[in-house]
Amino acid sequence: MAKTHVTTTINGEPTEFLCDASQTMLDVLRDQLGLTGSKEGCGSGDCGACSIMLDDRLICSCLMLAVEAEGKKVETIEGMAHGEQLHPLQKKFVEFAALQCGICTPGFLVASKALLAKNPNPTETEVRFWLAGNLCRCTGYDKIVRAVMEVAAEMRETAR
Amino acid sequence: MNDIRYSAPHTIDEAVGALLAAKGTGRILAGGTDLLVQMKAGMALPGAIIDVKNIVEMSAIEDKGGGAFRVGAAVSGARIGEHAALKKAWPGVVEAINLIGSKQIQGRASPGGNLCNASPAADSVPALIAAGAIVAVHGPNGRREVAVEKIQIGPGKTSLQPGEIVVSFSLPARPAGSSDAYLRLIPRTEMDIAVVGCGVSLTMKDGVCTAARVGLGAVAPTVMLVEAAGAALVGSKLDAEALEKAAAACRAVCKPINDKRGTIVYRTKIAGVLLKRVAAIAAERAGGR
Numbered sequence: 446m447a448k449t450h451v452t453t454t455i456n457g458e459p460t461e462f463l464c465d466a467s468q469t470m471l472d473v474l475r476d477q478l479g480l481t482g483s484k485e486g487c488g489s490g491d492c493g494a495c496s497i498m499l500d501d502r503l504i505c506s507c508l509m510l511a512v513e514a515e516g517k518k519v520e521t522i523e524g525m526a527h528g529e530q531l532h533p534l535q536k537k538f539v540e541f542a543a544l545q546c547g548i549c550t551p552g553f554l555v556a557s558k559a560l561l562a563k564n565p566n567p568t569e570t571e572v573r574f575w576l577a578g579n580l581c582r583c584t585g586y587d588k589i590v591r592a593v594m595e596v597a598a599e600m601r602e603t604a605r
Numbered sequence: 606m607n608d609i610r611y612s613a614p615h616t617i618d619e620a621v622g623a624l625l626a627a628k629g630t631g632r633i634l635a636g637g638t639d640l641l642v643q644m645k646a647g648m649a650l651p652g653a654i655i656d657v658k659n660i661v662e663m664s665a666i667e668d669k670g671g672g673a674f675r676v677g678a679a680v681s682g683a684r685i686g687e688h689a690a691l692k693k694a695w696p697g698v699v700e701a702i703n704l705i706g707s708k709q710i711q712g713r714a715s716p717g718g719n720l721c722n723a724s725p726a727a728d729s730v731p732a733l734i735a736a737g738a739i740v741a742v743h744g745p746n747g748r749r750e751v752a753v754e755k756i757q758i759g760p761g762k763t764s765l766q767p768g769e770i771v772v773s774f775s776l777p778a779r780p781a782g783s784s785d786a787y788l789r790l791i792p793r794t795e796m797d798i799a800v801v802g803c804g805v806s807l808t809m810k811d812g813v814c815t816a817a818r819v820g821l822g823a824v825a826p827t828v829m830l831v832e833a834a835g836a837a838l839v840g841s842k843l844d845a846e847a848l849e850k851a852a853a854a855c856r857a858v859c860k861p862i863n864d865k866r867g868t869i870v871y872r873t874k875i876a877g878v879l880l881k882r883v884a885a886i887a888a889e890r891a892g893g894r
C-alpha cells in the first residue's frame with residue numbers, strides 16, 4: 446500500500462517523512478529519523494521510556510501512530526540540550542547519579558520537564574505521582590525524585 | 606499491522622462513511638491507548654483506522670450552565686482534568702477519568718475510548734453512569750441519544766450498530782447541594798486495573814438525600830447502574846442503616862470473576878465497602894449530610 450507523506454515539526458525543525466499507517470511514532474523516530482533517544486521498553490504504554498511531547502502534552506510515542514504527527518509539534522529528548530549545554534535536569538541527573546543503565550532516563554527527563562513546566566513547586570508526592578508512568582529497574586527512584594525536586598528548587602531561585 | 610487505511614476526517618458524517626466503507630474492519634481511533642495495545646498484541650487487525658480527533662464536536666468541552674456540560678468523546682483525560690468549571694460541577698466524573706493510567710496515558714486517553722473499549726473495569730464508566738450521562742451516538746441513520754449504561758453489553762462488546770460513533774457525553778444540569786465521587790480499589794497506589802470501582806452522584810437538601818445514582822464496575826461483565834442502591838439512599842440522612850441497605854443492594858448485583866486480583870467473596874464485600882465511602886465523599890462535597 447502507498448505510504449503516507451507526513452509533514453510535522455520535530456524539536457523545532459520542519460520535518461517530512463513517509464510511513465505506513467501501522468507504524469508508531471516511536472518506530473519512525475528511531476528507525477527512520479535516527480532519533481534513537483526515545484527508547485522502547487515495553488511498547489504497551491507501561492514503562493514511559495518512549496515519552497515525548499505532542500503539542501505540549503506528555504504522551505507515550507509507542508501508543509501514537511506516526512501518521513497522527515501531521516501538522517503537529519513533536520518534542521523528543523534530542524531537543525532538550527542546546528548543543529553542548531545540558532538542560533538543568535540533565536545536569537542534575539548526572540550530578541545525583543540518577544541513572545545507571547540509562548534506558549529509562551530519556552523518558553524520565555521528558556516527563557520531569559513536563560512536570561516542572563506545569564508545576565514549578567511540586568511536593569515529593571506530586572513528583573512520584575507524576576512519574577508513576579515511568580519505570581526504572583536500576584535506581585530505586587529515590588535519586589531521580591531528589592534530582593527533580595532539587596532542579597525545581599533551583600529554577601524557582603533563578604526565577605526570583 | 607499492515608495495509609491499514611488511515612483517515613482523519615473533520616466531520617462526523619465523513620467518519621461514519623469511512624467506518625461503513627470499511628465493512629466491519631474499521632476502527633475508531635481516539636487516544637489509541639487501548640487500540641494500539643490491541644493491534645500490537647494481534648487482538649485487533651483493522652483494515653481502516655478513522656481518527657476522530659479532528660472532529661470539533663468530539664474534541665470540545667462545552668459549559669451549558671447550571672452544572673450541565675457536553676464533553677466530546679475524544680477529549681483527553683489531561684484536558685478534562687484542567688477544566689476548572691467541569692471539575693467543580695462534576696468532581697467524581699473528572700477524578701474517575703483522571704485515574705486512567707499514567708500522565709502519559711492521560712495525555713491521550715478519552716472517555717469515549719474508555720466506554721467503547723467496553724472493559725468491565727473501565728474507570729470512567731461507573732462515574733458517568735452515576736452522573737446520568739447521556740451519550741450522543743451518530744450513525745448512518747443520523748443521531749440518537751442513549752443512557753451511558755446502555756452502551757456496554759459484555760466484555761469488549763457494545764450496543765453500537767455498524768457505522769455508529771459515540772460523539773459526546775451530556776452531563777445534566779443539577780440543583781444546588783449536588784455532587785459526586787468515584788473510588789476504585791486496586792492492589793497498588795497507581796497504574797492498575799480496578800478490583801471494584803464505584804461512582805455515586807447525589808443531591809442533599811437540609812441534610813436529607815433527595816436524589817442518588819450509583820454506578821458499579823469490575824464486578825460483572827459490564828459496568829452497571831444499581832438503581833436499588835440509589836433508591837436506598839433517597840429520603841435518608843445517609844445514616845448507617847440507609848448506607849447498609851445501599852451497600853447490600855450493591856453486593857446483591859455482583860457477579861464478579863475470581864482471579865488473582867480478587868476472589869468473588871472479596872470483590873462482593875468490597876463493592877459494599879466502597880459504596881459507603883463514596884457516598885460519604887459525595888455528600889461531603891455536596892455540602893454536608
Ligand SMILES: Cc1cc2nc3c(=O)[nH]c(=O)nc-3n(C[C@H](O)[C@H](O)[C@H](O)COP(=O)(O)OP(=O)(O)OC[C@H]3O[C@@H](n4cnc5c(N)ncnc54)[C@H](O)[C@@H]3O)c2cc1C
Pocket residue numbers: 489490491632633634635636637638639640641642657678679704705706707710713714715716717718719720721722726727728729769770771772796797798
Ligand atoms: C498503561 C495503561 C494503563 C491504563 N490504565 C487504565 C486505568 O487505570 N483505567 C482504565 O479504565 N483504563 C486504563 N487503560 C485503558 C485505556 O487507557 C482507557 O480505556 C482509555 O480511556 C481508552 O481511551 P482511548 O481514547 O485511548 O481509546 P482508543 O484506544 O482510541 O479506543 C478504544 C476502543 O474504543 C473505540 N472507540 C474509541 N472512541 C470511540 C468513539 N467515540 N465511538 C466509538 N468507538 C470508539 C476504538 O475503536 C477502540 O476499539 C490503560 C491503558 C494503558 C496502556
Ligand code: FES
Pocket residue numbers: 484485486487488489490491492493494495496505506507508
Ligand atoms: S515503550 Fe512506550 S511506554 Fe514502554
Ligand code: FES
Pocket residue numbers: 543544545546547548549550580581582583584
Ligand atoms: S537506569 Fe536502568 S532502568 Fe532506570
